[in-house]
Amino acid sequence: MALIISVMSVAIYALPAIAAQPQQKNIILATTTSTQDSGLLDILLPIFETKTGYFVKTIAVGSGQAMAMGQKGEADVLLVHSPEAEKKFMAEVYGVNRRLVMHNDYIIAGPKTDPAGIKGSVSSIEAFKKIAAANAVFMSRGDNSGTNAKEKAIWKAAGINPEGQKWYQQTGLGMGQTLNVAAEKKAYTLADRGTYLALKKNLGLDILAEGDAVLLNIYHVIEVNPAKWPKVNSGGAKAFADFMVSRQTQDIIREFGVEKYGSPLFFPDAGKKEEALGK
């Protein structure tokens, strides 16, 4: 009994200690799973935190959910990759100061056997049409993430409505888990190159189509509008956004992953025009 009491008192004393984080120094960063799963944020955040003294709470969700958090004022700054949805977000003035950070690209991954014969397709729309025509299993994120939005746009451009088709399955999971599911089910999927490269060793999925201009994956940083939500830490949000487009950070992004994967996972784009990318 004495042991329980001593364990309990330790726990009680520990409680205020963990709740004692200063609040105004906190920044809530809502971002996509790819920036976390690829390991990029693990490199960048400690640099930002030592430099500015802010503490960044990263909530890694899909871009759709990240923007929903911004809309409700539950995040201070967003790092997302769903340009169409972002434009709507900005038009409704939920965000301010949307800035281009970096890009990489999406790839269509699938089983080595390639049952739909899409290998080498230059046009991703063609590749999607072939997958649908062959009734080959396609694994969708189905979670309103940036990747999911891109995938739906390609289906739309191909004039196919995959919803409800037997070969079209939705995981509702993050990119990494969806790639694993696709690998197990020998299915095709659309993935960002960063996450694909990070997981490649255990996957057994090949890149079957890539290089199409449609497959560009562009990341922006957006500060949540403090005029809408007074509780937003606008100073912190601005500091983080400035940090993401600073020269030092952009240089780190350029080098990130080169050593481990032989090629960079992201290409820095700060200061460029979105329309000029991929040309």
Added chain:
Amino acid sequence: MDIIIEGIKQAFILLFSLDPEVLGITWLSLKVSGTATLISLLFGVSVGTVVALTQFPGRRIVVSLINTGMGLPPVVVGLFVTIFLWRNGPLGFMEILYTPAAIIIAQAVIATPIVMGISLAAIQNLPANLRLQILALGATRLQMVWILVKEARLPLLAAIMAGFGGVISEVGASIMVGGNIKGYTRVLTTATVMETSKGNFDIAMALGIILLLLAFFVNAVLTHIQQTERPR
């Protein structure tokens, strides 16, 4: 098969190299779930005992509610706690969403009905004559309750174990209200989910094994107490 062996190997490497990040995650898991269990004991045992010893209209409904609560889905708790703790939510002024305190609250909500349900059953299961006997010997009501709680020590310790086991292994609420923030709210279960989605299956397995070892250690201590201090 390779991945299983690799996972076990990784677990021991991580444990015995005393990797500071893994130690931090393990310690936080223990601290958060231990505190949550403690809070659940306070509410669970007291309310459970009161309900067990009293008769009032609607008692059956209350008992049914408590028993239903024992199966409260962690994600549902996570969702509600998140909505309440949002900056612009009813408890937003506390500013504790995405902190360890938020995880403690969610886990306490999950564990309380478990502890309450088992305590209720344990106290109610004591022979009714025992109460009369204690009172007849001149004990006050409070003394009687204390003796009953001591009598029911075996099942009550089982309640602690069930409550702690429920929350240390829980992931849905922890990830929603804690956010899995590195070095701050990342606990063993949320770290396991993240490493799995990163494709680091060996590290994920290692974390899983550490979680099992932790649960085993805590339960071994509780079982030791339960089995050695026999009711006199």
